[in-house]
Amino acid sequence: MPYFDAASSLPLHPVARQALLASVDEGWADPSRPHREGRRARMLLDAARETAAEAVGCRPDELRFTSSGTQALHTGITGALAGRRRAGRRLVVSAVEHSAVLHTAEVHERAGGLTRQVEVDRTGRVDAQEWARALGEDCALACLQSANHEVGTVQPVEEVAAVCAEAGVPLLVDAAQSLPWGPVAGDWSLLAGSAHKWGGPAGVGLLAVRKGVRFAPQGPVDERESGAAPGFENIPAIVAAAAALRAVRAEADAEAARLRALVDRIRARVPELVPDTEVVGDPVRRLPHLVTFSCLYVDGEALLHALDAAGYSVSSGSSCTSSTLTPSHVLRAMGVLSEGNVRVSLPPGTPESEVDRFLDALPGAVEGVRAHLGAGAGTAAGPAPSGAASEITVDARGKLCPLPVIELAKVIEDVPAGGVVRVLADDEAARLDIPAWCEMTGHAYEGAEGIEYRVRRVAAGA
Template sequence: MIYLDHNATTPLHPQVLEAMVTCLQEHWGNPSSPHSLGNQARMVMQEARARIAESVGCEPSEVVFCSSGTEADNLALRGVARALRARGNHIVTTAIEHHAVLHTCDALQEEGFRVTRVPVDPQGVVDLKALNQSLTDQTILISVMHANNETGVLQPVEEIAEMAARREIPFHVDAVQTVGKLPFRLPDLRAGLVSLSAHKFYGPRGAAALIVREGTPLRPILTGGSHEHGQRAGTENLAGLVGLAKALELAVQDASEEGRRLTALRDDLEARLLSSIPEIRINGAQARRVPNTSNVTFPGVDGESIILGLDLAGICVSTGSACSTGEPEPSHVLREMGVSRRDAQGSIRLSLGRGTRQEDLDLTVKALTDTVARLRRITSV
């Protein structure tokens, strides 16, 4: 089987599994317990937290452990909105965020907040001028993803951080698709809040974090015990935290080298697709992108049919196709980039990863060429 859906999830790194099994078997105490088993678990937790902080470049006290990237995004948005309600009611985000952010903004809108969803250009990059113009004295939060999950297109977060800093507006970066893929340190981002999720970089599901930089106003959305510095109640998923720490350490170590390898593989894949299949387009190809992602439009055919054709050939890829999810519109990201509804429906995402080899991509090019040619003979458009 050839797996080209690493932006959805990644296989667990064997060393991560090992660290988690040890934790589950030996350090099963509750870190809040006042006895030796609890102390032992607490020490394991502190060590893992310190390693996470070291890997990304922040203080251990700034790591708030969560259950998912979705929860981290929810905590950032709802947490800041609640903390700063007295100061203003305006939130600025982009039209291409993950649904974890967009749907949370919808919910906050129902609670009385005003939300601006800044558009993107045809390459999928947020319009900086429009974003800057949308900021008012009432703006209490800016939330922009570091890289888009469907296209891999990087957003100009450094410039946005600058705008946010000038107006002293808290800035949240959803970095779920870049942590472990790009070699960067949190101080470079200059964001008050950063979401990351372990299963995107060969760690376990159910383990994620919101980095809350010192001084960022935040109110918890889960209340209970005083876990996670009072910012996220609930007995810690210690094995998950240990897995997150280990996976992050491994990913950060070889992010530069692996990034170069994947960029070369991805660029070669795109060049060969463009020369073997007529009329296709690579979405966001002119923009800066993460190394592993390619989003391709095949006019005249349906993405879900391509996916099944590839699946039958043993290749796993994905799409945000309308028909599979029952959603009325295919990929809001591509639609915002100006891609027609029908072309958005005919788009798939290939996301490479640690296990991807040149041979895999040779087979993928062949299978895609055959599948698309066959579907184009059937198509009515």
């Protein structure tokens, strides 16, 4: 059964499984104890630290293990902000960082700090020059992902690190998505990763802090892992995580090339196979194994279920798939369609045939959801009847994504070219999806006032 949600979590790598089994009877004692069981645990921990540090590209004494990637980000950001408090209280992040970063930034703001979000382009990428302008004199820390977890776009970390270095600002890189594929280039100061993203066990993150970076871990004092990870280390899991990272790195280049070709196939074929679909993210500067697209007139949750029923496990950034009923902040920051959103992330070893079968199954799954919503291929077809009103209002209040866009599409050709459809929609996804629909269909988005959106019909070919 094909699992295409590698960016969320991977099964344990066979090497990790072996390492876990081998160390579970050796690594259970407290590594800070001087007795032989403690010394044995300490040796395993030290060896794992050496292995992981080599893969990260830092010194072993610069690397701390944490209880998760999220914990590494929390600790890294708050520790670096506290260590640089005298420099100022500005935190610069990209608008498409992982929620763990953005939530930590919220805490910083609630405590009186300042956060500046650097916007991204339509591919989800930041611009190093814009980053440089965001820094300012009072900047304590900048934080940028190596690659985006939802759309796969690779960030210009090396250039951003250079402008940060010039401004004397440490850069924390969230490398959770890219670490399995290789070390992060550039002069970063802190780096965070998460083992279950590379086939290690859950419950292990890592935080590298370069020597010389001012760093003051917050929270209650704890002696373990230089204060970065309160609580007793899960050494067998750490050993397994380090072993898995080394193992995936050995296969990374060949596997990246292979998966990149499969993702290229998905990127090319999906718009051909499924009408009204937008593939998002940078087509070239991207993770090898990840592709995201959105389908007009589709309920993301229903599509996820249809694909699950067909045997495919994928993810989605559509609002209906989130507990808060808001579209993914990444898609929002990119200004791309969020409805009917699907993220496909291929685990290492995914055979070509599975990708082909997925491409065979996808059109039917989308069509089924569209048909169920009354938004089939006929949506938005037919010329405007003669004598049509030049302005129509559609009341889609109380209707959730993708219904407001479906209603809009149904009536757009009821107005003559140049005519206007006003859509009343209180679903938050409409703010993203109505402009994105206009972009995709060539109609003119004229803006919103409150919950009223204005769309002007543009004649085909105009």
